Amino acid sequence: MIFVLLPFICYTAVFFRKENYVEQMGLYLIVILTFVSIHSIIFRAKSQKPFFALSQPTIAIFLFGCIASFILIVWWFGLPILTAVTLLYLLVFCGLIYRLLLFWQASKLDNYASDAVPSxxxxxxxxxxxxxxxxxxxxxxxxxxxxxxxxxxxxxxxxxxxxxxxxxxxxxxxxxxxxxxxxxxxxHPKLLKNLTFKENLQSVLDSITNDSNTTVALECKDDIFLVEPYTMLICRFARELTVNALKHSHATRIEVKLQQEHDMIALQVSDNGDGFSVTTDNPSPHHGLSSINEQVTFLNGHMTIKANPEGGTNVDIRTPMKGDESYASFVGR
Known part of the structure; x- marks a missing residue:
C-alpha cells in the first residue's frame, strides 16, 4: 500500500498550488480504492506471508535509515523531486524482482526436497x-x-x-x-559371520530355490563389502524380489546382479518369465514390491521396474550407502 500512497502524497505536495496538475486527482483516488479492494480480497482468501524475516522494530529502524540516506543523497546532488521518486521506484522494482527470483529458486528447492525425502x-x-x-x-x-x-x-x-x-x-x-x-x-535372513557377504547371499538364494526348477544365477564380486545395516537390507531385497519372480513370472532363469562402487549400491534382479504390468509409482498389486519401494525411498534410493526386451521383468534398485548409524531402525523390520 505504501508504494501506492507515497507517489500520491508526493505529487500532491509538489503540485497542490497548480490547478492544471491536480484537477484530475479524483481519478487517482478511484484507482487507490480499487487497489485496496483487490488487495483485501486476495489476502482474505490466502493468508499473506511476511515480507521480511526481521522483527518490526528492526524493520522500522532499517526503513528509517534507508529513507534518511536516500533524502540525504537527493539533497546532496540536488536531484529534482520527480527524478528522485523515479529513482526510488526503480530501486524498489529491482528489489522486488530480486525477491521474486529468490522465491522462485527457493520453491524449486522445496519441491525437490519434498519429492526426494518424505516428510x-x-x-x-x-x-x-x-x-x-x-x-x-x-x-x-x-x-x-x-x-x-x-x-x-x-x-x-x-x-x-x-x-x-x-x-x-x-x-x-x-x-x-x-x-x-x-x-x-x-x-530376518541368517548371515553367518564366517562366510563372506556373497556366500551368505548365495545361501539365502539357494534356500528358496531348492524345490524349484528355476535357475538362480548370482553375479557379485567375491570381495564386495557392505556396512550394516545394508547387508541385511540387500539380502532381504534380493530374497523378496527372487521370491516374487518365482511366484508370479513362471521364469526358468533368474539373474541377481549386485555391485558396489564408492558409496552407491546397485541391485538388479531380472527374469525371463511372463512379466507383469506394474510401475514403480504404483506397485500396490504386489505387496512385496510396494514394501521394498517404500524402504528404498526412505534410504534416498530409487527403484525402477521395466520389461526386458527379450521377455520377463527387470527390477533395478540403486541406493547410497551412508554408514551404519543413519538407518539402523530398518534392521529387523
Missing amino acids: FYEYTVAQLKHEEALRKEFTNYLHDDILQDILSMKNLLHKAGKPEVQQLLDDTLRKLTSSIRSQMQAY
Whole structure:
C-alpha cells in the first residue's frame, strides 16, 4: 500500500498550488480504492506471508535509515523531486524482482526436497502401515499354515499307534519345521559371520530355490563389502524380489546382479518369465514390491521396474550407502 500512497502524497505536495496538475486527482483516488479492494480480497482468501524475516522494530529502524540516506543523497546532488521518486521506484522494482527470483529458486528447492525425502509425517504413517501389514501377514501365516496343521495333528493323536498315522505326523512336523525356518529367513535372513557377504547371499538364494526348477544365477564380486545395516537390507531385497519372480513370472532363469562402487549400491534382479504390468509409482498389486519401494525411498534410493526386451521383468534398485548409524531402525523390520 505504501508504494501506492507515497507517489500520491508526493505529487500532491509538489503540485497542490497548480490547478492544471491536480484537477484530475479524483481519478487517482478511484484507482487507490480499487487497489485496496483487490488487495483485501486476495489476502482474505490466502493468508499473506511476511515480507521480511526481521522483527518490526528492526524493520522500522532499517526503513528509517534507508529513507534518511536516500533524502540525504537527493539533497546532496540536488536531484529534482520527480527524478528522485523515479529513482526510488526503480530501486524498489529491482528489489522486488530480486525477491521474486529468490522465491522462485527457493520453491524449486522445496519441491525437490519434498519429492526426494518424505516428510516426518509421511514417514511415520508409512512405517505404521508397513508394521500393520507385517502383523496381518504374520497372523495369516500362523492361522493358515501353523494352526491348521497343529489342529490336524491333535485330531490324530488318539491314532498315533498306527504306522501310517505316525508317518503322517512325522511328515507334518517336518513341513511345519521347514515352513517356520522359511518364514524366519524371510523376516530376518541368517548371515553367518564366517562366510563372506556373497556366500551368505548365495545361501539365502539357494534356500528358496531348492524345490524349484528355476535357475538362480548370482553375479557379485567375491570381495564386495557392505556396512550394516545394508547387508541385511540387500539380502532381504534380493530374497523378496527372487521370491516374487518365482511366484508370479513362471521364469526358468533368474539373474541377481549386485555391485558396489564408492558409496552407491546397485541391485538388479531380472527374469525371463511372463512379466507383469506394474510401475514403480504404483506397485500396490504386489505387496512385496510396494514394501521394498517404500524402504528404498526412505534410504534416498530409487527403484525402477521395466520389461526386458527379450521377455520377463527387470527390477533395478540403486541406493547410497551412508554408514551404519543413519538407518539402523530398518534392521529387523
